Amino acid sequence: MPDDSLADFVRRLPKAELHLHIEGTLEPELMFALARRNGLSTPYPTVEALRAAYAFSRLQDFLDIYYQGAAVLLTRADFHDLAIAYFRRLAADGGVHAEIFFDPQTHTYRGVPMAEAVEGLLSAMDEAKATLGVTSGLILSFLRHLDEADAFATLEQARPWLSRLTGVGLDSSELGHPPAKFARVLAAARDLGLKVMVHAGEEGPPAYVWEAVDLIAVDRIDHGNRALEDPALVRRLVADGTTLTVCPLSNLKLCVVPDLAAHPLKRMLDLGLAVTVNSDDPAYFGGYLLENYVQTAQALDLTRGEIARLARNSFSGSFLPDADKARWLAAVDAAAGELT
Ligand code: ADE
Ligand code: ZN
Secondary structure (H helix, E strand, O other): OOOHHHHHHHHHOOEEEEEEEHHHHOOHHHHHHHHHHOOOOOOOOOHHHHHHOOOOOOHHHHHHHHHHHHHHOOOHHHHHHHHHHHHHHHHHOOEEEEEEEEOHHHHHOOOOOHHHHHHHHHHHHHHHHHHHOOEEEEEEEEEOOOOHHHHHHHHHHOHHHHHHOOEEEEEOOOOOOOHHHHHHHHHHHHHOOOEEEEEEOOOOOHHHHHHHHHOOOOOEEEEOHHHHHOHHHHHHHHHHOOEEEEOHHHHHHOOOOOOHHHOOHHHHHHHOOEEEEOOEOHHHHOOOHHHHHHHHHHHHOOOHHHHHHHHHHHHHOOOOOHHHHHHHHHHHHHHHHHHO
């Protein structure tokens, strides 16, 4: 049974979302509307048939459908409409800040100019701030199944918008594509003043997380679940205070965990890791930020104090200026204090 008081508690806690692929917020209804607007066909005849295809047994099953779905995004209006719909949902969940990934190569490969994606997303980010009070950052994520030269070319194409980018990331098919493959382009991005993060330890082994830490010197790790297999790695992540952006419903849908009760989030908290809760690709995984908090809290029997800690970690691990972090941390404490 849904626990309304738990949902109310979570909704009233200010929260930041740090691991969200904007292309992964493309709801089937919007996918069909954009296909119509752009005169494109869809790979499935109906919304219901499309949703029925969202049964994944590994990351690659999902990625194949996710890249196919993104093909309806052509114009800056499309990217704007996609992003503003996400920000509205985030605000309804009590989210106040988001650092969102976009995958430019998914679009430039189809002949969509980078400007269409970036300008559309930036306009939605500006609108979200003005109309919802939601702040945000934009993270350019390289596709790791492509090669290093392609990533360098993508970074070059992004030059006109460098001042509006928060950082760079690394996503797509993890196994066989370790962070080391992109060490030079990620270092080049850092030299341009960008934050650096990589997906590691979602399906890939602890060795990929070690590379992220030692070789890339990441500012954050996306997922990081498999770090738990290596106690020395856990000690290192705790000592460094590295934020892990964990995505419970994503892990469930992609069979990284067999059920939410087996999710390592509570263990991660107990070990002293700086974990956060995020939705990853909510249109595909069955829940936005609030659902991720609520379902995980229920499955793992998290205390209100632990839930508030997750919200605190979301601001500590963000790339917000220190003054904003301090303000939001105080707001989390105030909200948690009033609600418990
Ligand atoms: N791209 C979008 N979602 C992703 C995920 N969970 N892992 C890797 N690449 C992704
Ligand atoms: Zn992700």
